[in-house]
Amino acid sequence: MNSQLQDIVTECTRASDESxxxxxxxxxxxxxxxxxxxxxxxxxxxxxxxxxDGDNIAVAARPIGIEPANEFDPADVEAAIRAIQAKKITYHEFCRQIMAAGCVNYIVSLSGRRAVYLGRTGEAHVEPFPGAN
Incomplete structure (x- = not known):
């Protein structure tokens, strides 16, 4: 893994965290x-x-500071997605809202043009990138 790529992913993480x-x-x-x-x-x-090729880089992110809800609520996850898309909330607030909706992690597939939000017991909400339908 080259240092330029390390710099790019670190900056993307920090820039998201800082809006x-x-x-x-x-x-x-x-x-x-x-x-x-x-x-x-x-x-x-x-x-x-x-x-x-499977090579990967882990980057620390800003802690969210709340515990996720036990139950996964895909409607609340989707509402948080719409709010951040409309620039009504920051990325940090987005993370707080999806955790309050029971999301514990998410995967963004750049090649698949979608994000998959996951709950504690495997529930999922799949969100295509805007315009990717």
Whole structure:
């Protein structure tokens, strides 16, 4: 793994945490760098970025500071997605809202153009990227 890629994924993580980059900007930067997908562990406050060959980089993220709900509520996850897309909330607030909806991690597939939000017992909400339908 080269240091330039390490710098890009670290900056994307920090810029998201600090609301300096929107999701579309992060996706664009990661795609340009060749990242295939990333996994966000909301409990561990960590993102793992994967390249097509399986090489990966783990980056610490800003802790969210709440416990996730026991029950997964896909409607509340979707409402948080719509709120961040409308720029009504920050990324940190988005993470707080999806955790309150029972989400513990999510996977973003850049090549698949979708995000999958997961609950404690495997429940899922699949969200295609805007315009990817």
């Amino acid at each position: 300096r980059m929107s999701f579309p900007e992060v996706v664009g930067a990661l795609m340009k760098a060749g990242v295939e997908r990333y996994y966000t562990d909301l409990i561990r406050s960590e993102k793992i970025y994967y390249m097509p």
